[in-house]
Amino acid sequence: MKSIDVVIPNYNYAHYLKNCVDSVRNQPAERLRILIIDNASTDDSAAVARMLASADPRIELMLRPKNLGAHASFNDGIDWAQSDYFLILCSDDYLAPGALARAMVFMEDNRDVHLVHGKTHFRANNTEGDGLPDNPLPSDWSKQDGMSFLKFLCQSGRNFVSGPTAIVRTAIQKKVGYYKPALIHTDDLEMWLRFALHGAVGRTENIQAVARVHDFNQSATVRTLEQWSIEFEAAFQSFFENDGAILTDANVLLRQARNALSERAYWSAVAQLCRGEPEAMALMRHAIKLRPSAAWLPPLRYLLRRSDASALIGRSVKALGRRLGASTTPDGRL
Numbered sequence: 001m002k003s004i005d006v007v008i009p010n011y012n013y014a015h016y017l018k019n020c021v022d023s024v025r026n027q028p029a030e031r032l033r034i035l036i037i038d039n040a041s042t043d044d045s046a047a048v049a050r051m052l053a054s055a056d057p058r059i060e061l062m063l064r065p066k067n068l069g070a071h072a073s074f075n076d077g078i079d080w081a082q083s084d085y086f087l088i089l090c091s092d093d094y095l096a097p098g099a100l101a102r103a104m105v106f107m108e109d110n111r112d113v114h115l116v117h118g119k120t121h122f123r124a125n126n127t128e129g130d131g132l133p134d135n136p137l138p139s140d141w142s143k144q145d146g147m148s149f150l151k152f153l154c155q156s157g158r159n160f161v162s163g164p165t166a167i168v169r170t171a172i173q174k175k176v177g178y179y180k181p182a183l184i185h186t187d188d189l190e191m192w193l194r195f196a197l198h199g200a201v202g203r204t205e206n207i208q209a210v211a212r213v214h215d216f217n218q219s220a221t222v223r224t225l226e227q228w229s230i231e232f233e234a235a236f237q238s239f240f241e242n243d244g245a246i247l248t249d250a251n252v253l254l255r256q257a258r259n260a261l262s263e264r265a266y267w268s269a270v271a272q273l274c275r276g277e278p279e280a281m282a283l284m285r286h287a288i289k290l291r292p293s294a295a296w297l298p299p300l301r302y303l304l305r306r307s308d309a310s311a312l313i314g315r316s317v318k319a320l321g322r323r324l325g326a327s328t329t330p331d332g333r334l
Contacts, residue, residue, distance in 0.1 A: 003031035007077030023094035118208030157260030164209035262291035
């Protein structure tokens, strides 16, 4: 079994930290190192981290006197890493049993694969059970070459790689470099695009990690679909202005990403309009900004590509009907 380093960034998650660390150190990995980076937590995180490190020599600590933010932790972890493989696992998430071994066996058998990922089960606070399968399939993997993966991300305008499951080759991580602090919520998407320039990507349908859903998740600070779309556009823009600029079809791929974001924003805005939500017009303006032709030509192809289009249209029509019904006077006038 090859070696793996796992970085666990933490801020005020003392009540989650032990569960996260235990999920890593209980993995069947012969050569494992864990680095807990605490960003000056004001709860009992430092004490929990010290307790864990005192019981397991594989655990190292970086306890900051000042909060430098999540990106500083990610990038310090990249500098610290020296094993064959590398994972960043935030302390409010935890690994499924056998996740590391499954990933490393696949990557050892496929030397052109530098990034692997799998499914994440999202677990709300105070819910019973973690959704993990009793009998995961160890060989349930697929592989996609880097350029196909990159084009797929652009054509969809989405990020299909779940961070808690993303295991990479350390040598390639050091080659592609650091996470970008300017991309607050989509730094991982931009990183996966960079990895795609260097090799293939593997995916398993197994659940590889569990992510807790709570009010203090970083993603919870993004309040509107327009904000999310802007963040995604920034990630694609950053990539194609830098590492991705070497691609001969960089402009085409960036345009495809913007079109995909515009289409999703357009139909989300239509749905919001039907429900009478106040953010709808801002989201529609954003969709048209990304793709001006949407002002007079609705992106119907987006609906045709979705298998659930009929259900989406049906829900929107019903919502509009309820709004109109609520807005009429007894004689039927608006």
